[in-house]
Amino acid sequence: MKKSVNIEIAYTHIITRKTATFIAAVGVAIGVGVYLFMNSLSSGFTKFSRDNTFVSNAHIKVYVKDKISSTIIPHSSKTSYIINNSQILDLSKKLYNPDQLLQTIKNQPFVINALSLVEYSVNFRRGSSELKGSAVGVDMNEYAKMFNTNKYMIAGSTNSLKENLLGVIIGQGLAKKLSLQMGDNLTISSNEGVIQVLKIVGIFRMGNPSMDEGRCFVNLSIGRQMLKTSADYVTTLYVNTVDPDKAEDYAKMLISYTDYEVENWQISSAELLSADKTRIIMMGSISLTILIVAAFGIYNILSSTINQKINDIAILKAIGFNGTDVIKIFMLEALIMGVIGTAMGLLLGAGLIGIVSNIYMGGPVGYFPIYFEFPLFLKSFILGIIIILCAGYFPAKNAANVDPVSIFRK
């Protein structure tokens, strides 16, 4: 009951000042709407770039790390040392017992998919043109299952490697640069000096230049041949997990099973992640600034409301309302404006997201990467309300401190 009279007063103030309430609400709406939209945009970009990362990167990779030779080597005499230039030791990149390790990894509850492959550098040659790139020798069907590669094939299929031992699948960018088409032959040479002439049986487009212009897929046995290695040679294990965000923790768990380097995707894609981070911080701070500016609007409107209502405040205090009651009344008014404004803002944001998500970008991007994300709606709502309550508090506090006698004397 005591509460209800404060509510009644706040409510009456709001409905007798519809225009001011509406203007305040619009201010909040623009702030919240833009905040929601920009954060959805940022989140959409992040999701897009992450999806892009996982087109060709596993959540976790296991491989042999380059070893650097030590600069000081104790001499056999034990009284002197050999000083040496530190350099990469030309040790083999071979993983020992890869099948057993692969099996252990596959048995982990958090692993959805894992496969083994050989990765190596190659030169692509056609006529007098030569390009550097990398080759992956792999069971292409398993690889396609893991990375959904069929989605990115623009000619041929991932299955065709199985049927053509001497086949190769290349990216669209490489095909363009070397004017290659399906069925053409491509000369590939490895650092080990092995040269293979392979027939193009598939062309992909993943929307990522380093893949589209530099990566080719060959059969595992061809890969091993080009590295002059034996039949169980494997350089890398790819592991996909249930939750890429936890890849770092999973990687730590896998370390206990192997001495090889276990690297989660956040490390291999650090550059990309830092770009994401920069964008998130930038968009976040810009949108937050807009929200704060909107809060100043609310502050202004509430301050002027309180100045106009100073007589009423004095009367309320004279008839026995205390400072806390006055704060409650004006905070409630701020809250009502805030809820109306925030609700309008969410609608505005949703409208903008709806419009932009229908813009077709073409190419590998497709539609503009922006989505309706409930957590962002919730976050915008909560933030909107909090900021309005903060903006409302100071004018309300001033109102609570009004000295009725000084008003009555005027």
Next chain:
Amino acid sequence: MTKDPILKAKNIVKYFYDPATFKALNEVSFVAYKGEFLTLMGKSGCGKSTLLYCISTMDTKYEGELVLNDKLVTGLSPNKMAQIRNEYIGFVFQFHYLLPEFTCLKNVMIPALKLNKLSHQEIEERAYQKLEILGLKDQAHKQANKLSGGQQQRVSIARALINDPAIILCDEPTGNLDSKNTQIVFDIFKQLASENGQTIIAVTHDNDFAKASDRTIEMADGKIIG
């Protein structure tokens, strides 16, 4: 009639510092009794309103002591004083009257809603009664700022009565009223004092009004002179 003191003012001194230090109340002491209809007279600027604000507990920046119903009020917390005002003191202002966006009925009801001792319906019935006494029942649902000055003043008297306060303080309550309504207000005050035992302290410039009251306190230059 037994004389129970309800309000005691002891050596109240009030200074104003702006524009220059000025002693508006100079050691004012008096006692008001239960069921007494007191009037306060004096030239304009002699400190009547200032005294009223001090004893209403709204102004706390004075020296001296204020005792209400045998309890020292001076120095209580603002919240406690607000509660005392709500329950024990009715105030009729000299100039500012009502909350403009609310109906007359709501204006009268608000102190009782704040006190929160009766149901909403009981409060509404009481508010109608008070408005009826002041001849304003037909205006109950009009918005307060759509009333004439005299009507507004009468609504504010009705509001001061709603919680049956022990003390009703009025600053020129009939200043805007015609002789007929002045008589009505006078009769109401008389009745409240004699029948309900409520104490009225009213500032007035109206000699007849003062003469007809139980007792008149005369002020000049911040002092009580009789």
